[in-house]
Amino acid sequence: MVQGRRCRYCEHEFQPSKYQPGQLVCSQPDCQRQRRADYHRQKIAADPEYRQVCRESPQKWRSRNPDYWQLYREKHPESVERNRQRQRVRDRKRRLGDLANNNSAFDLKRSAAEIWLLGSGLEGLANNNSVPAQVWILEALPPRKPPQSESCKQQRPGAQPASAG
Numbered sequence: 001m002v003q004g005r006r007c008r009y010c011e012h013e014f015q016p017s018k019y020q021p022g023q024l025v026c027s028q029p030d031c032q033r034q035r036r037a038d039y040h041r042q043k044i045a046a047d048p049e050y051r052q053v054c055r056e057s058p059q060k061w062r063s064r065n066p067d068y069w070q071l072y073r074e075k076h077p078e079s080v081e082r083n084r085q086r087q088r089v090r091d092r093k094r095r096l097g098d099l100a101n102n103n104s105a106f107d108l109k110r111s112a113a114e115i116w117l118l119g120s121g122l123e124g125l126a127n128n129n130s131v132p133a134q135v136w137i138l139e140a141l142p143p144r145k146p147p148q149s150e151s152c153k154q155q156r157p158g159a160q161p162a163s164a165g
């Protein structure tokens with residue numbers, strides 16, 4: 001049994017959390033609020049950087065700490081990669097939007113199917129692909145001219161009807 005401790009704010013006895021054996025304040029919300037406010041005050045008095053962060057607007061702080069995000073990116077490469085993926089998707093959507101506006105393709109339809117796999121041996125493509133959505137634009141070839149039938153050919157003089165004879 002851990003010995004009870006007296007809260008410095010409400011002066012009631014409490015059991016310190018086993019995770020925070022040095023706990024000096026009981027867990028009542030009012031006491032915890034007071035504890036945070038005191039911490040804030042002390043920190044402002046003691047820590048010039050903390051003081052600066054609290055006083056300045058976030059924009060100002062960022063401009064004074066330009067390498068903060070650089071350092072953050074170096075420490076969190078996975079979030080950088082995630083953002084890069086999102087940017088890539090945004091870029092692609094924009095390019096497709098431009099394409100739809102500028103292009104002679106007259107019928108760009110949205111399809112519920114995102115990936116069409118044609119033929120065998122393409123299963124690996126679906127699994128390896130990290131792109132969340134794939135859009136394929138297929139350009140149709142102009143229809144081939146049907147072979148001209150005999151009746152459309154220019155008639156040879158010798159085949160003219162013998163009406164003039």
Ligand SMILES: [Zn+2]
Nearest residue numbers: 007010026031
């Ligand atoms: Zn208390």
